[in-house]
Amino acid sequence: MAKQPVRVLVTGAAGQIGYALVPMIARGVMLGPDQPVILHMLDIAPAAEALNGVKMELVDAAFPLLKGVVATTDVVEACTEVNIAVMVGGFPRKEGMERKDVMSKNVAIYKSQASALEKHAAANCKVLVVANPANTNALILKEFAPSIPEKNISCLTRLDHNRALGQVSERLNVPVSDVKNVIIWGNHSSTQYPDVNHASVKTPAGEKPVRALVANDEWLHGEFITTVQQRGAAIIKARKLSSALSAASSACDHIRDWVLGTPEGTWVSMGVYSDGSYNVPAGLIYSFPVTCRNGEWTIVQGLPIDALSRKKLDLTAEELTEEKELAYSCLS
Ligand code: NAD
Ligand code: LMR
Numbered sequence: 001m002a003k004q005p006v007r008v009l010v011t012g013a014a015g016q017i018g019y020a021l022v023p024m025i026a027r028g029v030m031l032g033p034d035q036p037v038i039l040h041m042l043d044i045a046p047a048a049e050a051l052n053g054v055k056m057e058l059v060d061a062a063f064p065l066l067k068g069v070v071a072t073t074d075v076v077e078a079c080t081e082v083n084i085a086v087m088v089g090g091f092p093r094k095e096g097m098e099r100k101d102v103m104s105k106n107v108a109i110y111k112s113q114a115s116a117l118e119k120h121a122a123a124n125c126k127v128l129v130v131a132n133p134a135n136t137n138a139l140i141l142k143e144f145a146p147s148i149p150e151k152n153i154s155c156l157t158r159l160d161h162n163r164a165l166g167q168v169s170e171r172l173n174v175p176v177s178d179v180k181n182v183i184i185w186g187n188h189s190s191t192q193y194p195d196v197n198h199a200s201v202k203t204p205a206g207e208k209p210v211r212a213l214v215a216n217d218e219w220l221h222g223e224f225i226t227t228v229q230q231r232g233a234a235i236i237k238a239r240k241l242s243s244a245l246s247a248a249s250s251a252c253d254h255i256r257d258w259v260l261g262t263p264e265g266t267w268v269s270m271g272v273y274s275d276g277s278y279n280v281p282a283g284l285i286y287s288f289p290v291t292c293r294n295g296e297w298t299i300v301q302g303l304p305i306d307a308l309s310r311k312k313l314d315l316t317a318e319e320l321t322e323e324k325e326l327a328y329s330c331l332s
Contacts, residue, residue, distance in 0.1 A: 002036070003035055005038045006083045006084065007040060007084070008082065009086065010022055010025070011085070013088070015043070017251075022041065024248055027063060030252040035065065036066075040070040075116040080121075086130060088130045103133060104330035107331055111141075111144045115145065117141070126154075126255070126258060126295075128154050128255060129141060129271075135323070136324060139273075151296060154272050157271045159251075160188060160194065160231075163194075163228050165179045168196065168201070172201060181199045186286055191319045193309065194228040201213055268289070269287050269288070270288065270297055271287045272288060273285055277299045278303075284321065
């Protein structure tokens with residue numbers, strides 16, 4: 001029997017990530033090649049004409065899985081009955097703006113969209129926040145949508161995770177699909193900690209630890225970490241625009257693994273509500289290694305954390321605590 005369509009909301013759909021993301025969803029990259037979808041696209045009034053252009057292109061592409069498109073500037077219409085919400089819309093940083101000004105605009109948006117989702121989304125809607133500051137926007141969304149279970153609200157650090165896989169693959173000259181179990185801890189910012197201590201590579205002689213294969217601690221403790229931490233800025237410098245195709249593809253990876261499950265023996269990184277695991281303060285949206293089964297993520301427990309890693313886990317937690325305070329001061 002044919003599956004019922006899943007309604008997927010993309011906010012900021014007229015923007016550059018939106019333009020890369022909606023065709024991926026319509027092609028089944030996010031939810032699988034046999035899962036019909038109805039796309040809900042939200043943007044703001046000044047982008048309404050561009051949004052309508054995206055809708056026209058979706059119709060013209062004649063995607064077999066696409067069973068409907070809602071393109072709107074009305075947040076209630078956008079959120080109604082959605083099963084998955086990918087929150088990409090946000091206010092970009094403009095010249096002369098302080099961090100606090102950007103934070104203030106974005107947390108106000110996430111507070112109001114939290115209410116719309118809470119009232120109008122389908123029960124058990126899964127939410128992925130992409131727009132920056134991604135962790136803190138997700139936290140605000142969670143706090144102002146108290147009836148959405150905290151398990152259902154996440155932020156995107158899968159792009160950082162994929163960037164870490166990519167760096168190891170290039171360094172070792174192995175296919176990226178043979179590298180697994182890197183971890184991104186903490187914030188989607190330059191304080192994040194990309195950790196390869198538990199990562200491995202598939203070789204003809206079995207799985208080998210990345211640390212043993214790289215055998216260059218200087219690179220692993222230095223350039224590898226800073227390259228992943230600074231990759232977003234490097235893309236902006238090169239493209240004069242922030243990452244879009246990789247962000248869209250990683251958003252699909254995040255939702256696909258969350259809904260359909262992670263492969264046996266593999267974990268991925270997701271920004272999720274901290275329960276105090278690894279002594280990360282509870283009440284932050286923090287990126288952890290997780291496995292997913294039956295539509296639920298679980299933080300991987302019991303990984304040994306060395307002293308150097310401990311400092312890095314704490315540093316990024318401190319930044320998130322400061323962001324949380326700043327976000328609340330903007331809302332008061
Ligand atoms: P963009 O400026 O091209 O698009 C953003 C869109 O959001 C625009 O169309 C804008 O009109 C819309 N928008 C603004 N306010 C809105 C609102 N209240 N409701 C709905 N839509 C609204 O930006 P982009 O390049 O697509 O990036 C989007 C966001 O994703 C940015 O915040 C960026 O920093 C972030 N980002 C995050 C990651 C990550 O890994 N977490 C990676 C790349 C980019
Ligand atoms: C990225 O990681 O590519 C983005 O978060 C960068 C940005 O500031 O938009």
